[in-house]
Amino acid sequence: MLEVQCLAVNYRGVSGLEPVSFQIANSQVVGIIGPNGAGKSTMMKAMLGLVPKVSGSVQYCLSPLHQQLQKVAYVPQRSQIDWDYPITVWNVVMMARTRQIGWFRTPGKAAREIVTSALEQVEMLALKHRRIGELSGGQQQRVFLARALAQQAEILLFDEPFTGVDKKTEAIIFDVFSELRSLGKILLVSSHEWGQALHRLDRLLLLNKCLIADGSPQQVMTPENLHRAYGTSLQNPLYQDWDSSLFC
């Protein structure tokens, strides 16, 4: 169980995230939705201690999460990654094993098998010698998904993994999410727009600085909640995309 209690962030005195609290049990894929600047990235970073919090705590299995970060895989927004860095697909994914191997030791058979399997799962093994800068946006996202898989984490945080990806990549990402859910993992995934992919989520957190709604996508995506988050309701394209009859 992951427990976030009153987590809040200020940037130079200005609120980036007002106190939010929620719990996530194992085997759940939880989406975060909210407008630009809602605090989706800030919340993930604060959970990992990457930005200082003004209040709150994050516990996993009753211990502070920051003391067990080896159990967490985090894939930041693509804008935060240096795609010109001269590193191959294989080495990006192998970085996930560095903690176990150590920086100056050659990866053994077990590490190579884990990396191979992760790359196979996202259909990127054939491109393992390519530099990451030579890939499409979808392929790049799949490489970072493979790195998260190779880390064999218990909690996985993905910040806007669907930005700039093709349909094939989107399908692969959701297949991997389903598999991770069946393995008992906790997944927290942000997106400013989910469209019909909302059906693939177990739960949705609607954020706009504070937590506006928390529940099944059907419970959260109501005109009232969207009005509170976005300032508009039925005119909101998010609502028009949403076909609640798919849940009946």
Ligand SMILES: Nc1ncnc2c1ncn2[C@@H]1O[C@H](COP(=O)(O)OP(=O)(O)OP(=O)(O)O)[C@@H](O)[C@H]1O
């Ligand atoms: N490093 C920073 N310094 C100052 N303010 C920041 C910083 N990072 C984020 N903010 C502010 O904190 C608020 C939340 O930003 P955040 O990036 O977490 O939102 P978001 O929901 O992830 O947005 P987006 O969908 O555009 O990525 C915004 O008002 C943003 O301007």
